[in-house]
Amino acid sequence: MxxxxxxxxxxxxxxxxxxxxxxxxxxxxxxxxxxxPSGCGKTTTLRLIAGLESPTRGEIILxxxxxxxxxxxxxxxxxxxxxxxxxxxxxxxxxxxxxxRVDRVPKDEIDRRVHEVARLLNIEHLLSRRPRAMSGGQQxxxxxxxxxxxxxRLFLMDEPLSNLDAKLRLTMRSEIKKLHTRLGxxxxxxxxxxxxxxxxxxxIVILADGRVLQIGSPEDVYENPxxxxxxxxxxxxxxxxxxxRVESADGDAxxxxxxxxxxxxxxxxxxxxxxxxxxxxxxxxxxxxNVKVGRELEDADGAGEVTFFERLGEVNYVHVETGKxxxxxxxxxxxxxxxxxxxxxDGAGAGVGADRPGTTVxxxxxxxxxxxxxxxxxxxxxxxxHIHLFDPASGMSLLTCGPxxx
Amino acid sequence: MTREIxxxxxxxxxxGRRGLSRNAVREARDxxxxxxPWLVGFSGLTLGPMLVSFYYSLCEYNILQPPTxxxxxxxxxxxxxDPLFWTALYNTAYYTFFSVPLxxxxxxxxxxxxxxxxxxxxxxxxxxYMPSIMPAVASSILWIWLFNPQYGLVNRALSLVxxxxxxxxxxxxxxKPALILMGLWGVGGGTVIFLAGLQGVPRHLYEAAVxxxxxxxxxxxxVTLPMLSxxxxxxxxxxxxxxxxxxxxxYVMTQGGPLNSTLxxxxxxxxxxxxxxxxxxxxxxxxxxxxxxxxxxxxxxRLSRRWVYYEGDLRR
Numbered sequence: 001m002x003x004x005x006x007x008x009x010x011x012x013x014x015x016x017x018x019x020x021x022x023x024x025x026x027x028x029x030x031x032x033x034x035x036x037p038s039g040c041g042k043t044t045t046l047r048l049i050a051g052l053e054s055p056t057r058g059e060i061i062l063x064x065x066x067x068x069x070x071x072x073x074x075x076x077x078x079x080x081x082x083x084x085x086x087x088x089x090x091x092x093x094x095x096x097x098x099x100x101r102v103d104r105v106p107k108d109e110i111d112r113r114v115h116e117v118a119r120l121l122n123i124e125h126l127l128s129r130r131p132r133a134m135s136g137g138q139q140x141x142x143x144x145x146x147x148x149x150x151x152x153r154l155f156l157m158d159e160p161l162s163n164l165d166a167k168l169r170l171t172m173r174s175e176i177k178k179l180h181t182r183l184g185x186x187x188x189x190x191x192x193x194x195x196x197x198x199x200x201x202x203x204i205v206i207l208a209d210g211r212v213l214q215i216g217s218p219e220d221v222y223e224n225p226x227x228x229x230x231x232x233x234x235x236x237x238x239x240x241x242x243x244x245r246v247e248s249a250d251g252d253a254x255x256x257x258x259x260x261x262x263x264x265x266x267x268x269x270x271x272x273x274x275x276x277x278x279x280x281x282x283x284x285x286x287x288x289x290n291v292k293v294g295r296e297l298e299d300a301d302g303a304g305e306v307t308f309f310e311r312l313g314e315v316n317y318v319h320v321e322t323g324k325x326x327x328x329x330x331x332x333x334x335x336x337x338x339x340x341x342x343x344x345x346d347g348a349g350a351g352v353g354a355d356r357p358g359t360t361v362x363x364x365x366x367x368x369x370x371x372x373x374x375x376x377x378x379x380x381x382x383x384x385x386h387i388h389l390f391d392p393a394s395g396m397s398l399l400t401c402g403p404x405x406x
Numbered sequence: 407m408t409r410e411i412x413x414x415x416x417x418x419x420x421x422g423r424r425g426l427s428r429n430a431v432r433e434a435r436d437x438x439x440x441x442x443p444w445l446v447g448f449s450g451l452t453l454g455p456m457l458v459s460f461y462y463s464l465c466e467y468n469i470l471q472p473p474t475x476x477x478x479x480x481x482x483x484x485x486x487x488d489p490l491f492w493t494a495l496y497n498t499a500y501y502t503f504f505s506v507p508l509x510x511x512x513x514x515x516x517x518x519x520x521x522x523x524x525x526x527x528x529x530x531x532x533x534x535y536m537p538s539i540m541p542a543v544a545s546s547i548l549w550i551w552l553f554n555p556q557y558g559l560v561n562r563a564l565s566l567v568x569x570x571x572x573x574x575x576x577x578x579x580x581x582k583p584a585l586i587l588m589g590l591w592g593v594g595g596g597t598v599i600f601l602a603g604l605q606g607v608p609r610h611l612y613e614a615a616v617x618x619x620x621x622x623x624x625x626x627x628x629v630t631l632p633m634l635s636x637x638x639x640x641x642x643x644x645x646x647x648x649x650x651x652x653x654x655x656x657y658v659m660t661q662g663g664p665l666n667s668t669l670x671x672x673x674x675x676x677x678x679x680x681x682x683x684x685x686x687x688x689x690x691x692x693x694x695x696x697x698x699x700x701x702x703x704x705x706x707x708r709l710s711r712r713w714v715y716y717e718g719d720l721r722r
Contacts, residue, residue, distance in 0.1 A: 071616070102618060
């Protein structure tokens with residue numbers, strides 16, 4: 001038990017629909033991340049679950065019981081706030097103990113549980129401090145402690161790490177994950193940081209404009225984004241997108257884009273949703289890690305000019321303008337044979353990363369030891385197993401699940 | 407990330423090494439030019455008279471003749487040979503002891519009510535603030551009528567529930583409570599400050615308390631009150647300073663009576679100065695009041711560290 005279900009839930013503020021979720025089921029013990037840009041309704045969803053807001057319509061079902069009318073306390077949920085929301089006048093001990101005192105838990109049991117939680121979070125030495133005498137990271141631990149101590153049915157966390165500096169955020173991130181593994185409490189976690197979502201979640205719920213775009217494991221949403229929005233939101237650097245024309249020749253389907261030309265392999269064709277034909281135009285998506293770049297490649301899909309070398313240390317990236325080729329470019333995909341000059345810019349709705357008419361910027365991982373020079377001519381090849389095709393009008397994926405996902 | 411160094415603030419960047427740069431000199435000049443009117447006003451109208459009054463407090467001075475030096479004689483006779491001083495001090499302390507806490511509590515309670523999202527709440531806010539902008543003399547005269555033992559509204563209301571009201575201003579036992587009650591009329595002023603304070607309480611704290619299962623009363627106790635503690639503190643400090651100087655009501659309504667029961671400190675001081683023309687003695691009284699107030703305020707500041715929580719403390 002402990003399942004949480006949101007059924008046909010809708011929340012309006014004045015006349016604006018903030019959230020509309022038809023069906024969301026969360027299993028006991030799951031770590032669910034609600035992910036989306038600001039204003040997408042993720043925090044409102046969390047507050048609906050907490051009981052700090054009540055839905056305009058629909059049902060929130062906890063353990064098989066509709067809890068719409070119950071207070072947060074009666075739902076037995078605990079919440080961690082972005083700004084910690086610690087009581088400033090209370091010592092850490094009292095901050096953690098307050099909700100037990102409200103419940104009239106016997107003194108010695110409160111004492112035992114507070115110390116247990118403090119030990120777990122490594123804040124035992126801070127118990128007699130006040131919030132203002134602690135760092136942000138320490139305050140965050142106290143906020144977690146206050147949530148843990150009551151042993152709730154649900155943990156709700158509203159961007160709990162976003163007030164911390166970058167290094168501490170990484171530390172706390174792994175601690176939250178460990179904590180979840182150890183306690184096994186169902187957790188719903190709100191963030192706009194896709195990396196945080198990927199690391200923490202059992203399943204990610206991606207929201208935009210108050211609606212669920214996709215629900216899936218981190219691997220699933222990464223490998224099989226259901227639409228362009230998800231494709232761009234998950235993964236860093238962003239997935240490359242290019243407008244392409246579809247042409248068939250000798251029973252093979254070819255994609256022709258700005259400075260790129262590739263034959264779709266048969267296994268991709270079998271994954272075209274509904275086994276139908278591809279539309280005349282598609283948006284091709286490929287992640288930077290699935291693009292191989294070099295001065296001369298066998299079976300290159302296209303060529304372009306390096307415009308920017310991005311050194312991150314661990315991994316380096318190059319930005320390649322695919323429409324821009326120097327003299328002597330005679331690879332398999334010359335810019336001249338595509339006839340697609342007009343396509344770039346057309347698909348703005350589909351979010352094609354066109355820099356200027358006639359060129360497309362492709363970001364690719366750079367695996368060579370040397371630094372790529374701006375202006376250098378390079379060829380590239382896309383990993384066929386990891387390409388994505390989207391409908392330029394609707395932005396929806398044209399492929400069913402890839403071979404790698406279960 | 408590199409942090410930018412602020413080069414624009416005077417003195418910070420330049421003065422450390424070799425004197426003031428031209429820029430800093432110009433800025434310093436402008437600074438003093440700007441505060442000059444205030445400096446002149448303060449030294450001419452506040453600091454000067456204070457120093458002069460301190461000198462007079464060590465003299466005998468009846469305005470008509472030049473002051474003659476008597477050393478500490480005024481202070482000695484105030485403390486050893488002036489029962490009215492002690493009466494006035496007692497009356498003032500009594501008044502302060504009740505009116506300040508009542509006033510703060512009343513302001514806060516009213517602010518909590520006026521902070522609700524109720525239709526027409528702005529109208530109520532205006533109504534409750536109005537007494538604060540009324541001249542003290544006018545409201546004093548109004549309250550003389552309200553406290554009238556036979557025809558006054560207060561005793562009429564009491565008689566409706568079967569209570570025979572006291573003589574109020576005519577009764578030495580009830581005269582001070584009457585003035586304290588009247589003081590509550592002006593809580594609107596403090597309410598405005600508390601309302602501003604309430605706007606500043608982070609909403610998340612209430613939500614955290616709700617999630618913790620706190621009742622409305624517990625929310626007030628654990629969130630509202632601590633977050634308003636700076637406002638409460640401010641109200642207490644200003645309230646004590648203000649009520650130690652209570653004057654108009656007793657001057658207009660009771661002239662210190664009956665039986666000196668409303669002879670407040672400043673009223674006594676006023677009489678010594680402008681009815682008995684003992685300026686030296688009055689100056690000494692004023693300096694004693696000044697020392698009392700400075701001591702009280704200092705004490706409060708010191709105690710405040712234990713119970714006042716500034717919101718800024720929460721942030722790193």
